[in-house]
Amino acid sequence: MRASDLLVECLEREGVEHVFGVPGEEMEDLLFSLRDSGVSFVPVRHEQGAAFMADVHGRLTGNAGVCLSTLGPGATNLLTGVADAHLDKSPLVAITAQGGLERLHKESHQALDVVGLFAPVTKWNTQLSDPNIVHESVRKAFKLAQYEKPGATHLELPEDVAAEETETQPLPHRERVGYGVPDEASLARVEDLLAAAERPLLVAGNGAVRTGAAAELRDLVAATDLPVVSTYSGKGAVSDADEHSLMTLDSGAHEEAKSALAEADLVITVGYDIAEHDPAEWGLGDAGVVHVDSEPAEVYEAYTPDVEVVADIGETLCALTEWFEAVDRTFDADWFADRREHIVEDVSGEPADEAPFTVEGVLPALRGAMADEDVLISDVGSHKMAIAQNFPTYEPNTCIISNGLASMGIAVPGGLAADLAVDGNVVAATGDGGFLMNAAELETATRVGCGYTVVVFVDDDYGLISEKQEANTGESFGTGLTNPDLVAFAESFGIDGYRPETADELRDALDDAVGSDMALIAVSVA
Template sequence: MQTASDLLVDCLEAEGVETVFGVPGEEIEDLLFSLRGSSIEFVPTRHEQGAAFMADVCGRLTGDAGVCLSTLGPGATNLITGVADAHLDKSPVVAITGQGNRERLHKESHQALDVVDVFEPIVEWNTQIGEPEIVPESVRKAFKLAEYEKPGATHLEFPEDVAGEEIDAAPIPTRDRVRRPDPDDESVERAATLLEAADRPIVLAGNGAVRTRAADSIRAIVDRLGIPVVATYMGKGAISDRDPASLMTLDSGADGEAARAVDRADCVVAIGYDIAEHDPEGWNPDLEKTIVHVDHEPAEVYRHYNPDVEIVADVGATVAAIDERVPSDACSLWCADLHDSLLEAATTGPDRDAPISVRNVLPLLREAMADEDVLVSDVGDHKMAIAQSFPTYEPNTCVISNGLASMGIAVPGALAADLATDANVVAATGDGGFLMNAAEIETATRLDCGFTIVVFDDDDYGLISQKQVDHRDEHFGTGLTNPDFVTFAESFGIEARRPETWDEVERAFAEAVPSDDLTLIDIRLEE
């Protein structure tokens, strides 16, 4: 007879789970030993937040729910930032937390919190597994809802007394994921008519354009019609930034040239657009644009985003259906000159006497990376530069947190990306975000991961300083002091360097990025 914890692990195996990230705890002892006897690798991390970020990025890159595990109380609350990131960034994650014996939960008790209630606002669904008999249904539902479009996080609480109970049951077999239907003809015809009637149409590619694997359909319609495309930060790579139709992201260019192009557009085809990423008031302030909404869910009710047509259906199939209805001469690449200037600015290396800044460094980093290599960006001033000025050529190769926009994701996220892909991986982070989860370097060395950590080092929470200066002409409360990052990295037994000239920066990237070694490059920014 198996225990409930054995059954839960059997259910995880049935869902195809290969890795669980987490921090061990007393209340999950049974579950840990059940994992030991399974095909699933349990990866002990240095912090639960790191475990949740790893699950988040695994889910984002693979489309299969990443799994993170913690004990009760502080372990569960430490997961919250990464779980909330998955929630707002629409990444499939299943979080599992331990809990004490049920007989003590009705009263004040050591480390006991109502974790299910705490998680309620930041997950698609969560429950306590209060009886062994409900393990199969609970696990199946958690994965189904986490992976169902739009995806997100779900949570299971597993009390320790339930985990040890005996049960004779089996996992519920998985089935093909629920697929949205093809679009209805009437809506497609209305969308095609609006697109054909527009003088300056544009595609706004959001997170869902990449997440739903609709890039091929988007590239096909763009190639045939010659319609320009601008992306949100999480939509980067929906089309290649080498494509003449690409205007990179909404904020790209000097003084937001791409945003000015969107200002000129009279029809916006929003594909997989997520308001949590980018407020539509910024690109539709006067409520004058015709909007076609293509997504798996109806549009949020918002004064500045009130689509003329909403097509709630499979995204790729919808784009292909619109493509079939619009004559090839209906659109034009009405801002091709802007693409050339944007790409040139983003790929031209710095003058040798230029200061070492994030924007000046990025062309050299891009040159060292293959098209399919993955960059995981932390949050900070460097994220803005990466989002706006780092050309992206393939979907899911520039991972940016822009829903919750949480600092600390880069190092654990790059570890997950290294496990999930065969490509070379770069973690780009500021000194603030880096030290939030830098301990996961030890986890990476234990797993024999090989990726490159680029730390942009300015002794400051630079993005907040800049915003304060913009608002008040001064900044306060943002200054930092840092360890010697090279010595710090070397203490983990990994390669580290601090290039001080442009030739050294270029050489450091060229050697580190394609290698199989775990390397840290400390880029000391100049004023």
């Protein structure tokens, strides 16, 4: 078979169902290999959208999403979404075409050092310079992308290599390499700290969700009465309906969660890394810190754990729960109960019907229109902060936020990937700035037959930047926007469009749209 056929057979062996990408002439052999396979190639409108789709697929399923581009500008367009996946620990395999090997040693049309460009935003990447290394390279790309902590990998396929014949066969798919149980000495030190603590607190990070340890974390909370705060990527690890949840680190009009952190005498982070939220803002004081994760903590003056338990996160949490049950110890919940009550009041209050729409005011209606298991994909902007802080999340992996790279433009393509990956309903929430960055993927969504709801918060501004400028200088510059008629824009794709002007119209629009075919709701916000 051709090397391109072998690569596609390797993708099939890895269980890949969709490859998102933009075609190019240097990938002709690979495209026809995909045509003749069981893998669906989804042509998209921009390579960045393809990478965001693969990114969200990886976040939601734990299986590497795959995106594809041609060389040169196709590869550079792909780069932002690949970097987003890498910093948010989402498994992704990027494949780029390249010109023939005979012209890469000299200046050549569209030829760039793509392997060099991708090196800083991938765990591993390589050029497939020989057809006989394709099987090993694809297996390695998926193994490393999916291994804790997951991230992005990249394969470059020159067009002449793609056409060459090979007799090698795909390597067998193997189960992922797992982490072992926590060591007894580290556990004993954690137990000593817990025995001396009066106000311990848990911080749920990305890893608590990503590794499937939410059930074990919930068991620990139920057995101990420990309060939990989450990073933006840890939302849903413990349900925000649980009386122990203090929601996210910035939740509450008076930053109740951070004040609880400041009062805690022991903080146990679960699957947390410092890219998720800067611990310098936590005000920990003299509190002890325990780091539970699959990798050691980053070295940072503001985060120097007393104990690091580097092991399978779920196994570590199970061991701590067993210890608590053996010593028959729980903690007094009174010290954080008032904070919990204030947070719930902040996030659940709906504005008066005649009040102008705000993002915070819209979120209770959006939450009411969605089931617990439905998925919200948040773009980046001022609305992201409101969603992270004020959108109650009840199940793991049901509120997807670009956090590590914080890249605008992820919501519309991410909604497409989510709709293909999950059974529940999907809502993509975005500002007008982020929406128009990848709005063309609405065409892809309708062509593929997706059905999800896009909520666009319209303020004709890069609002978060304006807020920060005004806070610093009292004025803003360079942030104003104009927008097309977004309802007419949606309808031009054959999508239902809504422009609610009252609270009743908003609720009706959400009830009609969520769970139906493709729809867009444009909400003008103050």
